[in-house]
Amino acid sequence: MNNNQDTYKKRNILSRFFSIFIYFGKSIYNKFKKFINRFKDGSIGTKLSHIFMGAGNIYHKQYIKGVIFFIIEAGFLALMILSPQVNSTPLGFKSIANFFTLGTEPGSIFLPTDNSMLMLLFGVICFGIIGMFIAVYGSSIKSSYKADLDVKAGKEATSFKEDIQALLDDRFHVAMLTPAIIGIITFTVLPTIFMIFIAFTNFDSLHPAGQVLFDWVGFDNFFAIFNGTGEISVRFGPVLGWTLVWAFFATSTNYIGGIFLALLINKKGIKLKKIWRTIFVLTIALPQFISLLAMRSILAEYGPINSMLINLHLIDDPIKFLATADSAWTARITIIFINIWIGVPYTMLMTSGILMNVPKDLYEAAQIDGATNRQAFRYITVPFILFVTAPFLITSFIGNITSFNVIYLLTGGGPTVPGYIAGETDLLVTWLYKLTIDQSEYNIGSVIAIMTFIITATATLLSYRRSKSYKEEDAFQ
Amino acid sequence: MKKFMLIAVLGLAVLFGAIGCGSNAPLTIWVGAESVEFYSAKMIEYVEDYNAANEKEFPYEVTVVGVDSSTSAATFLDDTDAGADIFTVPHDNLGKLIAGSSAIAPVMSDSLLNQIENDNPQSFLDVIKGSVDGTQYTFGIPYVAQSLVLYYNTAYVTDEQAETWEGIWEAAITADKYALTLTATDGFNNSFLLLSTEADTHNTSLKLYEGGVQEECYALGDDTIAKLKWGQSFFMDANGAKAPSDSGWEVELSDDISLSTIGGAWHYEAAKSALGDNLGITTLPTFTLTEDSVYGTAVAGTVYKSGTFADTKMFVMKKNSDKADYLEDILLYLSSKGVQEESFEEAANLPAYKNASTEFSAFEEDTLDAKLATAQVEMFAWGLPQPFGYNSKFNTYYYSKGTPDLLLEIIENESGDFSTNQAIIDQLTIIESLWKTGLRPE
Numbered sequence: 069m070n071n072n073q074d075t076y077k078k079r080n081i082l083s084r085f086f087s088i089f090i091y092f093g094k095s096i097y098n099k100f101k102k103f104i105n106r107f108k109d110g111s112i113g114t115k116l117s118h119i120f121m122g123a124g125n126i127y128h129k130q131y132i133k134g135v136i137f138f139i140i141e142a143g144f145l146a147l148m149i150l151s152p153q154v155n156s157t158p159l160g161f162k163s164i165a166n167f168f169t170l171g172t173e174p175g176s177i178f179l180p181t182d183n184s185m186l187m188l189l190f191g192v193i194c195f196g197i198i199g200m201f202i203a204v205y206g207s208s209i210k211s212s213y214k215a216d217l218d219v220k221a222g223k224e225a226t227s228f229k230e231d232i233q234a235l236l237d238d239r240f241h242v243a244m245l246t247p248a249i250i251g252i253i254t255f256t257v258l259p260t261i262f263m264i265f266i267a268f269t270n271f272d273s274l275h276p277a278g279q280v281l282f283d284w285v286g287f288d289n290f291f292a293i294f295n296g297t298g299e300i301s302v303r304f305g306p307v308l309g310w311t312l313v314w315a316f317f318a319t320s321t322n323y324i325g326g327i328f329l330a331l332l333i334n335k336k337g338i339k340l341k342k343i344w345r346t347i348f349v350l351t352i353a354l355p356q357f358i359s360l361l362a363m364r365s366i367l368a369e370y371g372p373i374n375s376m377l378i379n380l381h382l383i384d385d386p387i388k389f390l391a392t393a394d395s396a397w398t399a400r401i402t403i404i405f406i407n408i409w410i411g412v413p414y415t416m417l418m419t420s421g422i423l424m425n426v427p428k429d430l431y432e433a434a435q436i437d438g439a440t441n442r443q444a445f446r447y448i449t450v451p452f453i454l455f456v457t458a459p460f461l462i463t464s465f466i467g468n469i470t471s472f473n474v475i476y477l478l479t480g481g482g483p484t485v486p487g488y489i490a491g492e493t494d495l496l497v498t499w500l501y502k503l504t505i506d507q508s509e510y511n512i513g514s515v516i517a518i519m520t521f522i523i524t525a526t527a528t529l530l531s532y533r534r535s536k537s538y539k540e541e542d543a544f545q
Numbered sequence: 546m547k548k549f550m551l552i553a554v555l556g557l558a559v560l561f562g563a564i565g566c567g568s569n570a571p572l573t574i575w576v577g578a579e580s581v582e583f584y585s586a587k588m589i590e591y592v593e594d595y596n597a598a599n600e601k602e603f604p605y606e607v608t609v610v611g612v613d614s615s616t617s618a619a620t621f622l623d624d625t626d627a628g629a630d631i632f633t634v635p636h637d638n639l640g641k642l643i644a645g646s647s648a649i650a651p652v653m654s655d656s657l658l659n660q661i662e663n664d665n666p667q668s669f670l671d672v673i674k675g676s677v678d679g680t681q682y683t684f685g686i687p688y689v690a691q692s693l694v695l696y697y698n699t700a701y702v703t704d705e706q707a708e709t710w711e712g713i714w715e716a717a718i719t720a721d722k723y724a725l726t727l728t729a730t731d732g733f734n735n736s737f738l739l740l741s742t743e744a745d746t747h748n749t750s751l752k753l754y755e756g757g758v759q760e761e762c763y764a765l766g767d768d769t770i771a772k773l774k775w776g777q778s779f780f781m782d783a784n785g786a787k788a789p790s791d792s793g794w795e796v797e798l799s800d801d802i803s804l805s806t807i808g809g810a811w812h813y814e815a816a817k818s819a820l821g822d823n824l825g826i827t828t829l830p831t832f833t834l835t836e837d838s839v840y841g842t843a844v845a846g847t848v849y850k851s852g853t854f855a856d857t858k859m860f861v862m863k864k865n866s867d868k869a870d871y872l873e874d875i876l877l878y879l880s881s882k883g884v885q886e887e888s889f890e891e892a893a894n895l896p897a898y899k900n901a902s903t904e905f906s907a908f909e910e911d912t913l914d915a916k917l918a919t920a921q922v923e924m925f926a927w928g929l930p931q932p933f934g935y936n937s938k939f940n941t942y943y944y945s946k947g948t949p950d951l952l953l954e955i956i957e958n959e960s961g962d963f964s965t966n967q968a969i970i971d972q973l974t975i976i977e978s979l980w981k982t983g984l985r986p987e
Binding site (some may be wrong): 174175176177179181273276279281364369386391394486487488506508 | 619622625626641644645646647648651677678680682788790791792793796797800802864865937938941945946947948950951953954959975979984985987
């Protein structure tokens with residue numbers, strides 16, 4: 069039975085994988101087919117639009133629209149042909165060539181060196197601009213063809229005013245989404261692609277941009293994780309392992325602690341509930357970094373906790389809790405405990421809200437059926453909380469994988485591992501910070517960023533798709 | 546509502562588009578954050594003098610900006626086009642600035658080159674030059690000097706005791722305190738043992754990129770091993786030396802946990818506020834090899850003077866600055882003897898000028914500031930200019946490949962793994978390999 073299920077699952081995954089390819093293939097084919105058909109069936113204006121954007125609109129007396137399309141095409145061609153320089157590095161078609169070479173001029177004391185980093189960046193931007201231009205080019209032909217169809221149907225081609233009105237009415241989603249999509253492409257997608265490409269270069273401290281050319285190195289940086297005696301090969305495994313352990317404990321302790329606290333405060337008979345809640349929420353009211361720095365000072369080697377323990381003759385020498393701890397696990401456990409103090413109130417607040425919203429009739433029905441308090445908790449409260457908080461649990465786990473503040477402010481990654489940059493409590497993300505900001509090892513930093521993304525994306529997809537919140541999203545309304 | 550939202554979106558687009566349109570950029574100078582006021586005033590004077598001498602207005606507005614000198618080179622390299630026309634860097638940053646085809650311009654004016662040659666000690670002249678495309682140029686204009694000194698607590702340590710580590714150690718044993726807390730465990734602030742030299746002869750077998758050659762590193766000399774063994778005894782004793790705790794060295798000084806620390810001028814204010822009237826300042830102490838710490842040809846009883854990197858902060862110029870015609874004349878003025886003397890008096894910057902201690906009257910005063918300056922100048926005799934300016938790799942290999950931690954691991958010997966000579970030699974072999982190649986030996 070299990071074997072059959074496994075085979076079914078594998079087939080299912082494979083078929084999904086292929087269906088994505090088929091979908092994209094079909095989609096491209098259909099677009100190309102429409103493109104050809106529009107050229108064949110379109111008016112002379114539409115045919116001309118394939119070369120001069122806006123020609124079809126002008127043909128149909130949609131002058132403003134036509135001129136806008138024409139200006140976009142002229143601007144695009146001017147950018148590509150003239151290749152204007154920004155910070156001595158060309159944009160336009162030259163940037164595409166530069167994208168592949170990453171520069172050829174090594175420079176001299178009086179001459180500038182090609183800036184490989186800007187060339188890579190401008191190459192990516194140029195591909196982005198070409199992509200956006202293709203989208204506008206397609207819509208110019210589509211617009212002209214639509215005007216053809218309107219005329220064929222005996223109607224008049226829409227005026228610019230009518231188009232604007234449509235953008236504010238029927239097509240309002242287009243008006244609103246276009247800037248958002250452009251923003252996402254410009255500020256999220258392109259920088260991400262740029263970062264991914266850096267992982268395939270030797271852009272590091274020995275190849276500073278604008279002084280020394282850097283080059284494409286294929287998968288060398290990824291192979292470095294598994295080979296050699298360098299920082300990334302020796303420290304990647306331990307740092308990844310601790311990152312996952314940290315994320316698990318930071319998430320689960322906060323989650324369980326928060327629920328426990330919420331149940332305690334919401335328990336019948338507890339007085340001054342609001343005051344209790346306020347006390348716990350105080351840690352949220354304070355900026356997190358202040359709480360963390362305060363905790364660091366309190367737990368410092370010569371801080372108040374150690375002084376108190378020494379004065380009470382409970383210890384002779386101060387305990388090193390954080391960056392200078394004798395054992396890595398002392399520092400790690402301390403961090404997890406501090407994180408509980410910082411994080412539990414969030415879960416407590418959220419769970420309090422959920423508990424107050426559990427339908428009372430469920431408990432009444434259970435009571436009538438003779439359920440004990442424990443059974444009511446086990447079969448009503450817990451499933452309800454789990455259902456509502458599953459997405460929170462997943463995002464919290466992911467958030468903890470990339471949790472920077474807690475580690476950086478409490479230990480700075482320490483205790484140190486002699487000879488290596490990544491310390492015993494460094495997470496992938498704090499290690500990434502040290503490698504890029506402190507050491508200028510951008511290529512290795514990009515590899516770690518990609519690995520972090522793969523881990524978080526996989527964990528999110530797998531866990532969320534298996535959660536009831538996803539499978540039965542309409543269950544609670 | 547929809548119209549309003551559309552207008553808002555378009556308005557934002559126009560706003561973002563308008564950002565960045567600026568006027569003619571000013572001539573920008575980055576100086577250490579502690580000296581902004583001083584150099585701003587000096588530049589006002591310079592512009593006034595220029596206007597009077599040339600009977601025309603200086604063509605640019607001048608902006609003096611305070612920066613963290615230790616990171617100014619990295620900030621500049623992040624975006625050289627947005628970087629200052631003139632900026633300050635420690636000399637060991639020269640390597641990264643001149644890597645490849647160089648991001649900074651060489652000094653070409655004869656008057657400035659002459660002033661640099663005439664006013665600076667040879668040790669500085671050796672480290673402000675670098676080769677690009679096989680030709681050597683002078684890139685840096687020294688204007689501030691800095692070395693490490695000893696800050697100690699005069700309530701526990703006498704001036705005589707402060708001359709030797711054994712004396713401070715003895716005071717620490719009497720008071721049941723630590724003798725020394727390091728300010729940091731990096732390769733600069735914890736270099737006093739590694740860079741120590743024989744007190745009589747100044748001899749040491751240690752080589753760090755000697756002559757600017759990558760292969761010229763040597764850490765396996767008998768004296769180096771003996772010094773580290775002495776360091777082990779100092780660091781492993783309950784009243785000896787220690788790395789800073791997460792409370793910070795300032796707390797340890799002010800709470801009388803430790804009796805001394807090693808620091809530069811940039812630690813002065815913190816040391817003063819930690820110890821108040823009990824602050825004593827002197828050169829780094831000596832130590833004497835014991836029978837337990839000898840190795841090979843190193844002899845018991847040999848006295849070593851603790852060493853330091855002796856640095857100069859220097860001004861450098863942006864390559865291809867559109868204001869290049871004016872920069873060298875400004876630097877001729879800012880690095881002149883007169884401005885350095887004023888800088889010492891008004892901003893407590895230790896001059897790079899070679900005869901400062903004899904020619905500047907402020908050195909004669911009986912103040913802590915003067916003591917700090919005198920101690921720093923004296924330490925120059927025991928100092929090694931950081932030899933990392935020749936090549937950007939040197940700085941990376943020395944500081945960033947983990948060798949400072951490996952050295953600390955030997956002298957702290959917490960695990961007991963470095964109790965044998967062979968273990969120390971093995972670790973030093975790794976360190977030497979990292980200095981030379983950036984890689985551990987296979």
